[in-house]
Amino acid sequence: MADKIYPMTAEGKQKLEEELEFLKTVKRGQIIERIKIARGFGDLSENSEYESAKDEQAFVEGRISTLETMIRFAQIIDNDNVATDEVSIGKKVTFMELPDGEEEEYHIVGGAEADPFSGRISNESPIAKALIGRHVGESVTISTPGGNMDVKILSVALD
Numbered sequence: 001m002a003d004k005i006y007p008m009t010a011e012g013k014q015k016l017e018e019e020l021e022f023l024k025t026v027k028r029g030q031i032i033e034r035i036k037i038a039r040g041f042g043d044l045s046e047n048s049e050y051e052s053a054k055d056e057q058a059f060v061e062g063r064i065s066t067l068e069t070m071i072r073f074a075q076i077i078d079n080d081n082v083a084t085d086e087v088s089i090g091k092k093v094t095f096m097e098l099p100d101g102e103e104e105e106y107h108i109v110g111g112a113e114a115d116p117f118s119g120r121i122s123n124e125s126p127i128a129k130a131l132i133g134r135h136v137g138e139s140v141t142i143s144t145p146g147g148n149m150d151v152k153i154l155s156v157a158l159d
Helices: 010-039 048-072 126-131
Strands: 006-008 074-076 091-098 102-109 120-122 139-144 147-158
Touching: 006 010, 010 048, 010 074, 048 074, 102 126, 120 126, 126 139
Parallel strands: 006 074, 102 120
Antiparallel strands: 091 102, 091 147, 139 147
16 A cells, blocks of 8 residues: 655645654653653552553654654645646635635645644645635635535635
8 A cells, every 4th residue: 555645835844843853852751751750659550640641652652653654755845837826735825705705815735734723724625625726716616514615716825
């Protein structure tokens, strides 16, 4: 089976590398210290501090593994060969919901960088899938779990 590719911006990859470095160099040491202190509290079978530290250690090690995989299989998005008015990963798109005219703006990023609360949506989301490859001025119907939404693309820009 082929390994999954993680499309992302250069900025997104750098943030993942910084998080990985922090987890490996700082967070691991903090957790090891917590475990060491908790062992001093006595019986490990009834030691909630020890259990909590071990749970955190398992979470952090899982996150490290995930980050290493994402970075190893990262595909940096290059928009040099994409038209300036075309929606693609790494670009910010503004569209107007039809017919009421409500404007929305999203930065389309790879799944590893997605943060919907900050307006950064995954290229695998229904909105991004419908918009990628479209151009300024086009009207698009987006199928969402809440029903269809008709929009008109107003602008596309590199972030």
